[in-house]
Amino acid sequence: MFKAIVGASTLQDALDSVSVLVDECKIRLNEDDLSIRAVDPANVGMVDLTLDAAAFESYEADGGVIGVNLAKLEDFVGMASGDQLVELELDEETRKLNIRMDGLSSTLALIDPDSIRQEPDIPDLDLASEIVLEGAQLDRGIKAGDMVSDHVRLRVNADAEAFHIEAEGDTDDVDFQLDADDLIALTAGAADSLFSLDYLKDMNKAIPKDAEVTVELGEEFPVKVHYAVAEGQGNVTYMLAPRIQSE
Amino acid sequence: MFKAIVGASTLQDALDSVSVLVDECKIRLNEDDLSIRAVDPANVGMVDLTLDAAAFESYEADGGVIGVNLAKLEDFVGMASGDQLVELELDEETRKLNIRMDGLSSTLALIDPDSIRQEPDIPDLDLASEIVLEGAQLDRGIKAGDMVSDHVRLRVNADAEAFHIEAEGDTDDVDFQLDADDLIALTAGAADSLFSLDYLKDMNKAIPKDAEVTVELGEEFPVKVHYAVAEGQGNVTYMLAPRIQSE
């Protein structure tokens, strides 16, 4: 059993955070929240989305799992304007999802959850640095790195209390530096790892420019990037595996 | 003899309604109005445009027929900003159309009208239902149908006094319903026909979102869609043949 009513933009933003990484996913319809965990085909980038029952106008679920094609679901939800309400209801018999909004009723065929890549375990890492910054700043650093290379180095200079997004191209290089003053918060520890820009750019697409983004970073460890959605009643966590540093 | 002065956007909107269906057309320069009738190469969609003499700042014509390449004519007219006046004058000797606006004089070569597909007869049909709605609503229904299929079913539920735009895809389907309250007017009768979305999307491109659009609909009959242009001093009528319903 699943029946919920939610603001169109809340749902759209949540789905966007997953669809930048995967085309299909399982959605867990838990009693207290809706959640999605997914990993890209190369096993490099993961996403963990939770949308609390409180993020919905109304929410009833009993723990089922459905499989969806994200692009189709986003198309259907996208027929509503930002502040319109969207009603979702699972038809257990036909295994279809009914999506209703003012004047428009749609039926979306679901995908067998067993045919979808298994949900990843998101490891509980103890990362030495935690950087809290605006989405717009992360965006600027990623754009700068993308001018000269296909990967960037994320690094904390603990002495100088600064966070760096650095990229070295064949001939050119960039260093985007945010001091403690530029950041919302910084817990500085040993942190220096290399990441693929392809993944960071995809994640960056979904991160609102005005979001408060937390980056957890270690030495040659995966990075965790998380931010709140649905006015704090939901959360997105990305995890991205590091590239090997070649010296 | 043909010489006329008209607001650029009035002319542009009128030409747009035809150019979504055909590349070339005959323009009839009647004494009291300018008119175009055209049918697409597959003989499925027709358009009938009339622009009354009153839609022009000045208008003199004596019943000639010219053939034009619509894209070129629209390019030329498009050099004027919306509220600028455009002067059209036929040079009978050279068989060219002189197009003048502030500072710019252009000469457009005409096409032999005999080389252009014959103008269609637009049959006078007695269709049981008449739905009057906003262009924006028609647009929404067509966009919804386009998500799941390449054709839509237009249907009136006479008992419920509702107009439906429905589409069935291989796995998903949508039902866009407008009740009497949502419509400007409804004369409900037996009306249920299937239409190609390719044509409806083309016609929809030309229909202003704020236009009051009248849809005349029957059972497995062509649909007529008409709306006023030039602040009521002109009219566009589309007619679209139905697709065979397969059950």
Add this chain to the structure above:
Amino acid sequence: MFKAIVGASTLQDALDSVSVLVDECKIRLNEDDLSIRAVDPANVGMVDLTLDAAAFESYEADGGVIGVNLAKLEDFVGMASGDQLVELELDEETRKLNIRMDGLSSTLALIDPDSIRQEPDIPDLDLASEIVLEGAQLDRGIKAGDMVSDHVRLRVNADAEAFHIEAEGDTDDVDFQLDADDLIALTAGAADSLFSLDYLKDMNKAIPKDAEVTVELGEEFPVKVHYAVAEGQGNVTYMLAPRIQSE
């Protein structure tokens, strides 16, 4: 030695005027100004840019010459928003250009100036007509010509005191006429030459629509087009060779 600080949009506009014609160029770091002269590979269009020291917040140079890839330099400068300051500093040892702005430090590898096409001599021509007009008017005439042909005729009618941009296509033609009233200034003399629209369109891309543009024109002679940049503390001059008139 070269070290300068300049508003991002001032630098970007100046570089744009050159990058519409060539991909790489030499930049002369003179004591009193920064200057670029370049000619396209076909030797048809030339550009001469000067940015006075006064156009910079601070400027120190001693006459060096550097070679740059313009697209890369523009990417780097483009990371700054319009009114942000950009600091440029030449590292003589590494032959790299350091580009710094708020939070972002980049290093751009330079190109050996000897590997770049030689700077053209811009001949000192005595052209009979001088037309001063708004960038937006030149833009309109070029767009009009582009509808029917790949070249336009620039012509001054000295008797009527009018400037014409004319184009003759295979079947259609346009005549864009600006009278003395429409122009900012006109010195009318014998002036009638044919030019490639490909080049004029490229130059037009860089000319601000609100710039006061001076066109110097003769009979089957190159045209000179110049306008001020950096609020009068810089200047761009284009020169374009004529096409042979075929009668």
